């Protein structure tokens with residue numbers, strides 16, 4: 001009789017898994033800019049969204065925080081240009097509404113991450129994102145509960161490439177078999193499974209059958225593999 005390898009770490013995707021972009025902040029930013037610079041709020045909102053979509057491909061190759069800082073400076077200047085504002089407006093805008101301000105923690109995220117750590121597991125985040133992952137997790141109040149945060153841009157390797165997952169497991173100091181991976185994209189879940197990780201799809205909108213719909217379900221998944229109350233055995237295994 002064989003027993004499954006106990007889970008020693010849970011590796012989370014960031015966006016739409018433990019963090020979400022709040023549309024309300026877009027509205028707030030548009031209203032702020034409309035008032036501050038005498039613009040039409042609806043036009044500002046449209047421009048904000050359009051520019052983010054247009055520049056998606058541009059941040060994919062940023063490797064360092066310095067490169068990212070330059071990217072955001074340029075981003076602010078382009079935003080100002082699109083709205084007919086002087087370049088001086090860009091700095092104030094980007095300082096008032098930086099990237100991380102649009103993010104919110106998924107409800108219950110702190111309890112789930114804390115619960116995993118209380119069970120003796122490590123917590124990792126692996127996100128296809130810009131180098132500033134620490135700053136974003138700090139902004140949503142989760143950084144102190146994360147042992148390892150990996151931004152794919154910093155690696156130059158993005159999910160679903162196996163190298164991204166293996167790097168994260170290595171940084172957590174565990175084998176892929178001891179990792180539970182949670183992501184809202186099926187291709188990433190499948191890539192993790194192919195590496196021997198346990199993995200589950202999450203759909204916080206509650207629409208995908210077979211996916212977990214509430215982040216709190218992760219605690220139950222961990223307990224079902226490790227057996228509730230086996231904290232001592234887990235600790236010994238490390």
Ligand SMILES: [Mg+2]
Nearest residue numbers: 013015016184
């Ligand atoms: Mg995601």
